[in-house]
Amino acid sequence: MGNSGQKREQDRAARPGAAGAAAITDVAYRPSLSAPIGMDVVGFEELRDRARRRGIDLSGPQRPDFHHLIHLAPHSPPLPHTVDFSRHVVPPGGWLWVRPGQVHQYAAGPRGPLARARGVMVIWRPGFVTEDPPHTEGPVTPAGAHGRLVALALDHLVAEYDDLGALPLEAHNRTLRMLLSVLLLRLAHACPPAAGAAAPPDGPFRRFSSAVERDFARTRRVADYAAALGYSTRTLTRAAKAATGATAKAYLDARIVLEAKRLLVHTDATAADIARRLGFDDPSDFGAFFRKHDGRTPLAFRAAARGTATGEGGAGGGGARPGRGDG
16 A cells, blocks of 8 residues: 555446445555655555544555555564455465556455555556566565575665655666665575566557457457457467466456456446446446356355355346357
C-alpha cells in the first residue's frame, strides 16, 4: 500500500445485494514528501501505523496501480497474503511480487500475522525501471550465495533511499533506479527459471499481454490481437506457450475469467451486468463461458467465494450455448 492515496471504486454496475460485497479499494501511487518520485520503501511497522491513522482496513481487497515487492525479514514469522484469490504464505526471508492491477489482501487484524510480521515493501510505479521481479505466482526465497547478494542489494537500496539530500535529487533518483534494477536482476537470477522470465520486453508475448490488458473486454478472439499487432495467430500461440506454458487463447480466456471473478466477489453487480462489462452480448454466453473454465455458474462461484447459500437464479446463471469468440 505504501504512502499512497486511496479511493473507493465507483462501480456503476454494482447493485446492493443481500450478502454485500467487500469493495475493492483502488490505490493510486503518491509518494511521501521525503520519497523520490516513482519509488518508496515502507517498513511493515510504518505500513500498520499509516493504516491506523487513516482508518484503513488492510485486510480488505486493494488494487494498486503500482508494483509491490514484499520482503519478510529472516527472523519474522511467516505472512499469509492473498493475491487474486490465491492464498500464499511468505516464509521468513521470502519475497512476493504483487503486480499493478492485481487485487491483494493482507492477513491483518490487531493480533493477526501482519501485526507480528517484520520486513519491508519496495513500491514503484510502472516505468520507474524496466526490469521485473521473477515471474512466479508465489513467494520466492533466495538461498546460499544468491541469497546473500540479494540481501546486500536490498541493504544498498535502502541505505541510498534513506540518504536523501546527499546527492542532487536527479542523481539520487538515477542511483535508486540502478540499485532497484540490481535488486530485481539478482532476485531473477537467484530463483529457478520461471515461465515468462525470458520474454523480451518488446517481443510478441509482452505486446500480446499488454494488448490483452487493454482489450480483453472488447474481443475474445486471438486472431483480432494478431491482426492488430501484425503477427500470425501461430506466432502469438508459440510466444504464449514459451512464456506461460499455455496457448494464447488459454491466456486470454484466463484473463477474462480472472476479471469476472474479481467483479463477482468484490461487487454486487448482477451476472448480466458483469457479462456486459466483459463484452458478452448475451448473459447466457457469459454463463456458459464461465462454467466452461471454472466448472460453476457465475452465481455459484460468488456464493462459494463469499460463503453464502448458492443462488442459481438470474441472468447468466447458466446457459449451454457457446460464447462469442470461444473457439
